Amino acid sequence: MLDPKLIRSDAQAIAERLKIKKYELDVAGFEALEERRKAIQVETETLQSERNARSKGIGKAKAAGEDIAPLIAEMDKMGAALEEKKAELKVLQDELNALLSGMPNIPDEEVPTGNDENDNVEVAVWGEPTTFDFEVKDHVALGEGLGKLDFETASKLTGSRFVLMRGALAKLHRALAQFMLDTHTETNGYEELYLPYIVNDESLYGTGQLPKFAEDLFKLHADREFYLIPTAEVPATNIVRNEIVEEAELPLQFVCHTPCFRSEAGSYGRDVRGMIRQHQFDKVELVQVVKPEDSDAALETLTSHAEGILQALELPYRKVMLCGGDLGFSAVKTYDLEVWLPGQQAYREISSCSNTRDFQARRMQARYRDQASGKPALVHTLNGSGLAVGRTMIAVLENYQQEDGSIKVPEALKSYMGNIDVIR
RNA sequence: GGUGAGGUGGCCGAGUGGUCGAAGGCGCACGCCUGGAAAGUGUGUAACGGGAAACCGUUCGAGGGUUCGAAUCCCUCCCUCACCGCCA
Numbered sequence: 001m002l003d004p005k006l007i008r009s010d011a012q013a014i015a016e017r018l019k020i021k022k023y024e025l026d027v028a029g030f031e032a033l034e035e036r037r038k039a040i041q042v043e044t045e046t047l048q049s050e051r052n053a054r055s056k057g058i059g060k061a062k063a064a065g066e067d068i069a070p071l072i073a074e075m076d077k078m079g080a081a082l083e084e085k086k087a088e089l090k091v092l093q094d095e096l097n098a099l100l101s102g103m104p105n106i107p108d109e110e111v112p113t114g115n116d117e118n119d120n121v122e123v124a125v126w127g128e129p130t131t132f133d134f135e136v137k138d139h140v141a142l143g144e145g146l147g148k149l150d151f152e153t154a155s156k157l158t159g160s161r162f163v164l165m166r167g168a169l170a171k172l173h174r175a176l177a178q179f180m181l182d183t184h185t186e187t188n189g190y191e192e193l194y195l196p197y198i199v200n201d202e203s204l205y206g207t208g209q210l211p212k213f214a215e216d217l218f219k220l221h222a223d224r225e226f227y228l229i230p231t232a233e234v235p236a237t238n239i240v241r242n243e244i245v246e247e248a249e250l251p252l253q254f255v256c257h258t259p260c261f262r263s264e265a266g267s268y269g270r271d272v273r274g275m276i277r278q279h280q281f282d283k284v285e286l287v288q289v290v291k292p293e294d295s296d297a298a299l300e301t302l303t304s305h306a307e308g309i310l311q312a313l314e315l316p317y318r319k320v321m322l323c324g325g326d327l328g329f330s331a332v333k334t335y336d337l338e339v340w341l342p343g344q345q346a347y348r349e350i351s352s353c354s355n356t357r358d359f360q361a362r363r364m365q366a367r368y369r370d371q372a373s374g375k376p377a378l379v380h381t382l383n384g385s386g387l388a389v390g391r392t393m394i395a396v397l398e399n400y401q402q403e404d405g406s407i408k409v410p411e412a413l414k415s416y417m418g419n420i421d422v423i424r
Numbered sequence: 425g426g427u428g429a430g431g432u433g434g435c436c437g438a439g440u441g442g443u444c445g446a447a448g449g450c451g452c453a454c455g456c457c458u459g460g461a462a463a464g465u466g467u468g469u470a471a472c473g474g475g476a477a478a479c480c481g482u483u484c485g486a487g488g489g490u491u492c493g494a495a496u497c498c499c500u501c502c503c504u505c506a507c508c509g510c511c512a
Contacts (some may be wrong), residue, residue, distance in 0.1 A: 045474075058442070073492090079491090
């Protein structure tokens with residue numbers, strides 16, 4: 001959530017900045033609503049103040065042994081008037097809250113304008129697209145050729161956009177997650193977490209998936225508002241929800257490997273082939289909770305941690321800065337890492353690293369105690385994939401393929417793969 | 425799943441209808457004391473919203489209700505702890 005004070009002070013300027021993100025703020029409407037809210041709030045609070053004063057007076061009178069009946073009679077009308085104002089105020093506040101909680105974060109000054117992923121700006125390229133002296137296959141052909149990637153059976157078990165992995169590919173998938181976790185904990189200083197895969201609606205509100213993006217989520221059929229996590233960012237970031245963290249404890253650096261569940265509503269025609277876009281996929285997620293002055297630098301290091309995995313696996317990739325139109329709801333700035341996929345002759349997203357500054361923190365009321373002032377202040381939160389495990393496996397299959405359809409095992413993974421050299 | 429006990433400030437903990445945003449303690453901050461420290465001692469110390477400020481309002485797990493007035497009474501839900509049952 002944006003700082004309401006900021007919007008009140010200059011709604012027009014905020015509206016301009018949000019246009020970069022394709023969000024149209026009705027400035028006049030907002031200001032009218034806000035003006036009414038303020039007026040009603042003042043009236044309500046005046047009534048409340050009077051009621052409190054009089055009630056206190058009744059208490060005193062009673063303690064002094066006076067007759068309080070006439071005083072109570074005097075209060076008769078007040079109650080009704082107050083209730084009315086309160087109800088009126090609540091309607092306005094709900095309306096404002098709905099508006100506020102649906103407003104995206106303001107992009108950083110550096111973020112380029114643009115409509116979609118085609119307008120993202122390449123900031124770095126690592127490695128060269130892998131070349132082959134034979135005709136390359138995509139991961140579907142490779143995986144099915146090995147008899148270890150089975151989409152048909154998965155669709156029997158569940159439906160489309162699921163996959164069944166077998167044998168060495170199931171192991172490769174596990175090895176990748178293992179390798180990522182070990183790297184982030186042992187060399188990058190993250191604390192490993194095991195987290196719930198089901199979260200409540202408050203957590204999803206905290207990180208910004210709700211109320212606006214409910215259709216992207218799998219909701220459980222339960223008495224409570226429970227959802228499958230669309231990313232470990234949700235539980236990992238919400239650890240600090242409604243907490244005041246001591247300044248000395250920052251930064252918090254969490255890493256965890258979880259499945260992620262996304263309904264992929266609205267992407268029916270996209271990436272229907274293979275396991276690029278699934279309803280269930282594994283991801284190793286990095287989350288950092290930092291002091292405000294550290295968050296810009298933290299985005300760079302967090303992104304470099306994700307890049308480190310690609311480099312260790314010797315997978316060619318490029319780093320792009322998302323343009324305004326492609327930027328997520330909560331983010332002020334996002335780097336996507338796109339790995340080279342020979343089967344598609346294209347770079348495809350494998351990691352997304354974002355700084356949300358205080359946007360999620362405000363929704364979550366996640367704060368730290370500032371030593372200098374002694375006052376609580378909002379933390380900044382960041383998250384990034386380090387990396388998407390399924391897509392990393394696709395990249396390994398396609399970049400390490402051999403003419404006979406077998407897959408070389410990347411050097412960094414050998415110890416995790418029982419020291420075999422090739423998957424066949 | 426059953427039974428019982430609880431959820432109060434950064435933490436512990438008192439408070440069962442009225443000068444309670446809340447005793448006391450810990451912690452923390454600043455001072456006194458000291459060569460310096462510990463101990464001792466004094467003062468201060470919740471968050472959020474509105475406001476330039478004075479000040480006003482809200483908040484005692486969450487949401488409803490009763491009342492002139494609710495931390496305190498009633499209802500629903502959530503969570504924690506203990507014991508029993510069941511289970512990986």
